[in-house]
Amino acid sequence: MTAEPAADRHRARPVDLAEAPEVQRLLDGLGLGRLLPDRVVSYNGRNDNWSGTTTHGVDVFVKRLGGPAADAARRLRNLLAFEELLATAPRTAGGLRGPRCLGWSEADLLVAFALVPSAVSGAERADAGDFTDQDAFRVGAAIGTLHGLDHARRTALDTSPPPLPPTAPLTALPLERHRTASAAELRLWSILQQDEELAAGIRALREREAEADPCPVHGDFRLDQLLFTDEVVHLLDCEELRRADPARDIGAYVGEWLHRAVGKLPGPCEGTGSDPAGTAPSTREMTGRATRELTRTRPLIERFRAGYASAGTALAPAVRERAAAFAGWHLIDRVLAQSVQRSTLTPVQRAALGIARTLLLSPAAVTTTLGLED
Ligand SMILES: Nc1ncnc2c1ncn2[C@@H]1O[C@H](COP(=O)(O)OP(=O)(O)O)[C@@H](O)[C@H]1O
Ligand SMILES: [Mg+2]
Structure with missing residues (x-):
């Protein structure tokens, strides 16, 4: 064929x-x-x-x-x-x-x-509004299965520490990175460096993940790392596979939906790079709208969780909390990815940073809102 x-x-x-x-x-x-x-x-x-x-x-x-x-x-x-x-x-x-x-x-x-013939990626499915509860369940089952594999550690996996989230650039950006970064990236790093609480939240997450019971994780999960056919979902691109905190993949899945929810917010200057005074909605307004957007995607996180549980692993409270914090990091990571070769951060991206901040600083307070907990 x-x-x-x-x-x-x-x-x-x-x-x-x-x-x-x-x-x-x-x-x-x-x-x-x-x-x-x-x-x-x-x-x-x-x-x-x-x-x-x-x-x-x-x-x-x-x-x-x-x-x-x-x-x-x-x-x-x-x-x-x-x-x-x-x-x-x-x-x-x-x-x-x-x-x-x-x-x-x-x-x-x-x-x-x-x-894989006639396949669509998870990102395409989400963009088209075709990502169903059933898809979410299948993805949760796939990730849950991966996390449950090889308890006996027979397979040798990458032992290098996961590179993200990085902590050194929270203090200072290496010269080379500084030289090649766009104005928007520099702005973002400067926000992270000046917001001591946020930087501490990111550092704390890296310390807390050491408490996890490590299991095989994808390590670079995004919806475009999924390929759907009618019958099966394929997990792609396991280049960052490691034994690590399961909350990394779960948080990335949640973060993907948050990123999409925030991306749907009608920012007046979205994509134009301009920000005329008085027209940008406040972070509070944006967060309110994002919360409403998120209510629509919450079932996709709940069904993911059900699929994950069907593979035999329940989400312990500490894993849910770290997953919420990793979802926050994922949002920042997505804004960083969007900032390459851009001159300014848009209001929508700033709103994403505000939401990421909440997730990183108070993950336990948001697990229910996100659908990581009933
Ligand atoms: N076996 C495959 N069959 C069909 N399409 C694929 C296959 N593997 C990857 N793709 C497509 O190619 C894209 C890039 O593949 P991926 O392994 O994620 O590479 P990269 O490391 O460059 O991101 C995927 O997002 C998917 O759309
Ligand atoms: Mg890929």
């Missing part, structure tokens, strides 16, 4: 296969044939990737891990560790799937997966 991938996930132009001969070499070596260069498409992502049907009729997705080689090698090992975890998972762990891994090359930092 020839894949018909969703058009808007495509990047305009894949990296020319002639400049990446190792891709064909890998596919050839795996006995899968070769990609037809003029039929190849590429999806949006941090790493380069190539998809298409090979000369042997196999639909493949190949990704090349970019960035500094040592770090790319670490991330490749993490992707492979996910495969190992899945392979050793009990049969009952049926709720957790990833695209089938077809092979990899450590030397070329490449990994090939079966292309």
